[in-house]
Amino acid sequence: MDLQLKGKKVLVTGGSKGIGLAVAAAYAAEGALPILVSRDAANLAKGKALIESTYNVACQTVELDLGAPQSAEALFAKVGNVDILINNAGAIPGGTLADIQEDRWRQAWELKLFGYINLTRVYLAAMEKQGSGIIGNIIGMAGAAPRAEYICGVTANAALMAFTQGVGATSHKHGVRVFGINPSPTRSDRMEVMMKNNAKNKLGDESRWTELTSKLPFGRMTEPDEIANLTVFCSSPLCGYLSGSVINVDGGQMFAPV
Numbered sequence: 001m002d003l004q005l006k007g008k009k010v011l012v013t014g015g016s017k018g019i020g021l022a023v024a025a026a027y028a029a030e031g032a033l034p035i036l037v038s039r040d041a042a043n044l045a046k047g048k049a050l051i052e053s054t055y056n057v058a059c060q061t062v063e064l065d066l067g068a069p070q071s072a073e074a075l076f077a078k079v080g081n082v083d084i085l086i087n088n089a090g091a092i093p094g095g096t097l098a099d100i101q102e103d104r105w106r107q108a109w110e111l112k113l114f115g116y117i118n119l120t121r122v123y124l125a126a127m128e129k130q131g132s133g134i135i136g137n138i139i140g141m142a143g144a145a146p147r148a149e150y151i152c153g154v155t156a157n158a159a160l161m162a163f164t165q166g167v168g169a170t171s172h173k174h175g176v177r178v179f180g181i182n183p184s185p186t187r188s189d190r191m192e193v194m195m196k197n198n199a200k201n202k203l204g205d206e207s208r209w210t211e212l213t214s215k216l217p218f219g220r221m222t223e224p225d226e227i228a229n230l231t232v233f234c235s236s237p238l239c240g241y242l243s244g245s246v247i248n249v250d251g252g253q254m255f256a257p258v
């Protein structure tokens, strides 16, 4: 199937690792041109080398803290408009309301909540002016299936789901589609750290973290490639009527009996 993405410029925030790197690689596999953004130059260089050597496409990198003020404008000034923006960079800590004090809560939201909102504001305006564009938001199941022990992420994700639905409900008037994807636990560095913390709290031993994943649908976590392939398909012209929707990818766990 030709997803008609060859030569498209795709900006992927948090593209140096985990889901973001898998997303960038999946676009590159379709002949699109990824631009990776994150803070660590060494990881960016590794991601770029992997993509360029595997898929034979040019891959740009930008070293930037997307939680910093005016970072959205700085990124646009450096990269200019793109065909596809994937908002993915996020690092919200686990914990209950009592665990996460206001300064930590606000710091996490600067990246995952305001980072997505600010980049969407800047790129939506440019895409609407151009009359075409795609914005995909990698959000997270916790917004649809809230739980107290990840309350800061739950609340940001719920806001981003509503944001995606509201913005995507009118962006089509100017040829732009905005959609969201809610991954459930997905194998990445960040998730391994979170799972180890959960295992320490629930089983008293962080090395037993894989026992927690065996209870998930299909007996495992989601693979980054599964989220990446869905993201790429949703942004293809073959999926041209998708806007204002957020897709849950949780193997049905949300509706499963406990």
Ligand SMILES: NC(=O)c1ccc[n+]([C@@H]2O[C@H](COP(=O)([O-])OP(=O)(O)OC[C@H]3O[C@@H](n4cnc5c(N)ncnc54)[C@H](OP(=O)(O)O)[C@@H]3O)[C@@H](O)[C@H]2O)c1
Residues within 6 Å of the ligand: 013, 014, 015, 016, 017, 018, 019, 020, 037, 038, 039, 040, 043, 064, 065, 066, 067, 068, 088, 089, 090, 091, 092, 111, 112, 138, 139, 140, 141, 182, 183, 184, 185, 186, 187, 188, 189, 190, 191
């Ligand atoms: N993995 C899951 O189970 C899961 C489930 C639901 C939703 N999600 C969401 O999916 C997204 C990706 O998660 P992941 O698990 O793939 O995370 P990850 O493996 O930790 O990767 C996060 C990426 O974001 C970058 N990043 C972090 N802070 C940044 C900042 N201030 N400025 C710019 N880049 C920054 C990281 O690079 P640097 O640290 O070098 O900057 C890295 O490239 C997140 O929004 C997360 O909430 C993940």
